[in-house]
Amino acid sequence: MVEASNTKGTQKDGIPATLEWQDDVALVTICRPQRRNAVNHATLMLLQQFQEEARGRARVLVLTGEGEGFCAGADLTGVEDDEFGSALSTALRGFTSLPCITLAAVHGHALGAGTQLAVACDLRVATSASVFGIPAAKLGLAVDQWTIERVARECGGAIARNMLLGTSTYSGEQLHVQGAVHKLGTLADAMEWARYLATLAPITIAAHKRGLEAVAEKLVDDAAFEALRTKAWASADAHEGRTAFLEKRKARFTGN
Numbered sequence: 658m659v660e661a662s663n664t665k666g667t668q669k670d671g672i673p674a675t676l677e678w679q680d681d682v683a684l685v686t687i688c689r690p691q692r693r694n695a696v697n698h699a700t701l702m703l704l705q706q707f708q709e710e711a712r713g714r715a716r717v718l719v720l721t722g723e724g725e726g727f728c729a730g731a732d733l734t735g736v737e738d739d740e741f742g743s744a745l746s747t748a749l750r751g752f753t754s755l756p757c758i759t760l761a762a763v764h765g766h767a768l769g770a771g772t773q774l775a776v777a778c779d780l781r782v783a784t785s786a787s788v789f790g791i792p793a794a795k796l797g798l799a800v801d802q803w804t805i806e807r808v809a810r811e812c813g814g815a816i817a818r819n820m821l822l823g824t825s826t827y828s829g830e831q832l833h834v835q836g837a838v839h840k841l842g843t844l845a846d847a848m849e850w851a852r853y854l855a856t857l858a859p860i861t862i863a864a865h866k867r868g869l870e871a872v873a874e875k876l877v878d879d880a881a882f883e884a885l886r887t888k889a890w891a892s893a894d895a896h897e898g899r900t901a902f903l904e905k906r907k908a909r910f911t912g913n
Contacts, residue, residue, distance in 0.1 A: 673700040676707045682851045683707070683715040689732075690724030696770050697732040701744035708751040716855040716862075716912075717758045720778060721844050726765030727787065728774055733796075745770060746801060752777040753870055756863035758854050762847035763787045763829065763838075772820070773804050776811040776837075779866065780854075782847040783829030783838045790826035810873060812837040858898060859912040860889045 673696075677684045685707050687694040696704075711718045722728050731741070752759045752774075761767075761775040763783035772789045775781055783789075791808065793800055800821070809817035812827075813835055819825040832838040840850060864885035871879035889895060893913045901908035 672703070673697065674703045674707065676710060679848070679852075681714065681716040681855050682848070683711045683718045684848070685711075685718060685720050687720075687722045687728055690722075690726075692732055693726050693729035693766065694722040694724070694771075695729045695732040696745070696774075697734070698741050698744050701741070701748045704748045705744070705751055708748075708755060711757065712755055715755075715757045716857075716859050717760060717851040718752075718755060719760045719762055719844075719847055719851050720752070720774060721762040721847070722765070722771075724765075726771075727761070727763040727767040728771030729766045730769030730771055730792075742801075745773070746803070749773055749777040749803070749807075752779075756866065757859065758851075758862055758866070760847055760851055760854070762844045763789075764843065768792060768826070772808070773800070776804075776807050779869075780850075781832075781838045782840045782842050782844075782850065783832070784843060785828060785830035785833070785841050787829035788826050789820075789829070789832060790824065791820045792824045792826075794822070794824050806873070856907075856910070858889070858892075858894045858908070858910045860885070860892050860894055864889045 673687065673689050675686045675688055685704065687696065687700060689695060689700065758780060759778040760780045760782065761778040763775055763781060764787050766788050767775050768788065768790050769792060772791050775789065791800060805817065805821065808820065812832065816827060816835060816837070829838050829841060833841050840846065864882060867879070867885050868882045871882050894910045897910060898908045
């Protein structure tokens with residue numbers, strides 16, 4: 658079932674991003690093709706709104722871009738504004754704080770803020786010819802420490818250095834070889850994977866995702882993770898998973 662959010666539209670309607678539902682998969686699309694999907698303050702605020710709409714409802718959130726590219730970066734009109742930097746930071750961290758899986762479906766260019774959005778997501782599907790990079794040094798700008806840590810962790814330190822210091826770009830195929838892109842494919846392939854991911858136990862996903870973020874935060878003992886792990890073990894889904902295994906059938910997880 659496909660359900661459109663009230664905020665569905667295109668840039669010609671004055672709406673820079675859309676949210677559509679396919680059962681419990683949320684598809685978020687940046688809709689500024691005339692700007693190569695470069696994000697401005699309004700786009701980032703809408704992404705934050707969609708994150709909140711997805712929280713507690715979505716099992717997977719897929720992020721993509723309309724037209725020929727994923728996101729060509731920040732719309733350079735107004736990026737020096739403190740409000741833009743704050744909105745970008747909040748939107749990036751919002752993808753990591755959602756309890757559901759976030760999946761970037763990348764095609765064309767994912768530069769600057771585009772790469773930041775892609776690495777903020779848990780998983781990435783990209784076309785082989787898609788392009789990743791952070792050319793901030795060509796603009797006299799600097800990304801925040803959170804982005805540097807995230808790019809280094811998701812793409813590897815050597816690639817992060819070459820992106821940030823050498824302003825080099827990498828194709829989806831190159832990053833797939835390195836493991837930073839998890840699957841090569843199109844949006845259709847990403848949505849197919851998302852539908853599979855949505856069948857997994859959501860409480861377990863929330864626990865594992867929090868555990869991975871705790872590793873990034875260099876936390877050995879994290880109370881939030883332990884609470885989620887305990888909840889998973891005590892859940893009806895855990896009983897369903899064991900029962901389905903013994904009965905040799907597919908588990909049906911409800912999130913309880």
